[in-house]
Amino acid sequence: MQIDPANTWTDMNVAENALVQKLSALIHLSAEEVDFLNGLHINRADVKAGCDFVSEGEEFRSSFVLRSGWALRYRLLKDGRRQIIGVILPGDFIGLNVNFRRTATYSVCAKTDCALAPIEPLRILEIHQRFPVLASALSWVTVREYSILAEHAVRLGRRTAYERLVHLMLELYHRLELIGLSEEHRFKLHISQKDLSDLLGLSTVHIHRTLRRLTADGLVSMERGEIRLKDIERLEEIADTPEPFLEDFAVL
Amino acid sequence: MQIDPANTWTDMNVAENALVQKLSALIHLSAEEVDFLNGLHINRADVKAGCDFVSEGEEFRSSFVLRSGWALRYRLLKDGRRQIIGVILPGDFIGLNVNFRRTATYSVCAKTDCALAPIEPLRILEIHQRFPVLASALSWVTVREYSILAEHAVRLGRRTAYERLVHLMLELYHRLELIGLSEEHRFKLHISQKDLSDLLGLSTVHIHRTLRRLTADGLVSMERGEIRLKDIERLEEIADTPEPFLEDFAVL
C-alpha cells in the first residue's frame, strides 16, 4: 500500500528522445525531421526533485521539452489549497505556444530529478516555416494536451473518487506506454498520495481509502510505487473512457 | 431568481466581428489583417438553439468561428452524467488547431441560435504562411483557451460551490466584456441552472440554493436572465482570481 515517490529515475528503458517517439507513433518522420527534433535537445537544464522551475506570476519566456522525469503543473489558491492541472511526462512540452504576454499563470514542480531541453521561441517559428509536417504534429500535440485537460475536468466534475482514481491510472498508463515507459500494464508512479489528492480534488485520507478499495477489489496492485493494472477491461469500464482513449483527439 | 435562457439574441450591440475585436485588444491589426479575418466570415452556417452541431465520435474536419450566440462544449458519460468543458462565446474558435485524426471527442450544443463561420483548414495554414502576426495571435488564442480550461479544472477540483459560481460569473463577465457584450457589470446569461450545474459539477438543487445565497448576500442580482455583479472587488476576493484575470496568459 505504500507509494514510494522515489527520486532515482531508473525504471525502464528511458527513451533517448521521448518527443520523437511520441510523434513517430502519430506520423512518419523523415530523417531530416528527426535530426531537427534531436537538435532541439542540444541545450539542457537539470532540475532537482522538489524544485519549482516555473512559478506562477514570474517571467516565463523560453519554453521546454521535458526530456526525462515527472513534473506537475499546478495552481495555488491564497489559503493554500492546491489544484494540479496535469502531469508532465517525458516528451511533453511546457509552454509550446508562443506567449507574448510575460508571466506564467501556473507553477511547475519537478517530482523527480528532471532533465529539460530549453527551446528558443525562434525554433518554434522555424518549424512552421521549414517543416510543415512537424508543424501539424505540434498542432496535434496542442490538441492532445487540451483533450487530456478536458478529460481531467470531466473527471473532477462528474466522477466519483473511485472512478477518478481509475481514470487517472489509465491516463498515465496510456501516456507512458506511448513513450516506452510502461510495459505489461505496469508503471512506476512518481507522485505521493498528497499529489494524487491535489490532482483529483480529494483529501489524502480519501485517496488512501479509495486506493485500498481498488486493491481489495483486485483491480490494481501496488508495491514500492509500482502500479499494476490487473484488469484493464474492467478498469476502462469503470472509468468510462472514451473510445479510443487518448489516441484519437480531434476537436479543440 | 429566474434564469431565463431566452433564445432571442438581442442583448446589446453585437460586435460585427467579435474575433477581430478580441484580437484587437491584444495587438494592433493592420488593415490587411482585418480584411483577411473578415474574409474568414464569408461562409456562414446557422444553427438553432438546442441543436448539437458537433457530436462526440462523429466526423469533424472543418473548424468554426462562432459569430454570434452561446454554445457549450460537453462530454457525456454512459450513465447520462454530463460535464460541460467550457462555454463558447462569440469570437471563439471551435477546432482551431489542425486535427488530422478524424473524429470529435466532445459535443457542442447551441444554447441560443448561433451563427457560425466555417473555416477551411487551408485558411489556417495560410495564416501561418502569410500573416505571422496573426499566427502568433492564434497561438495566444490557443494559450488563452487552455488557461481558461485550466482555471475551470481548479474551480472543479478545489473550490466550494459558492466560490465556483462566483468564479464562473467573473469569467463570463470578463470574456463578454472583451467582445463588447457586457457593460456596467451586467450581462445576459444564456444558460439554465441545469447547464450551470453540469458546468460546475454540482446538482441543480445546489446551484439554485447557492444562487439564492449569492443574491441574499447582495453580491449579485438577477432578473430575467440578466446577471448584475454588484461588488466586483468582493467577488474577486471570494473567487480568488489570479492577477490579472483572463488577460495575461503565458504558460501552456
Add this chain to the structure above:
DNA sequence: CGTTAGTTTGACGCGATTCAACCTTCGTGG
C-alpha cells in the same frame, strides 16, 4: 389552455472532509 422546460423548496442520506493520532520509511549527521 394544456404541455413542456425550467425553477423552487423541504426532508433525508451519503460521500467525502476534517481532525487527530500513530506508524513506517528513509536520509542525515553525530
Add this chain to the structure above:
DNA sequence: CCACGAAGGTTGAATCGCGTCAAACTAACG
C-alpha cells in the same frame, strides 16, 4: 552504525457539504 527528524502513509470517529428524491410552482409556447 545508531539516533533522530522529516515526509509520507494508515486508521478511526465525528462532521458537513452536497446529492437525491419528490412534489409544487411558474413561464413560455403553440
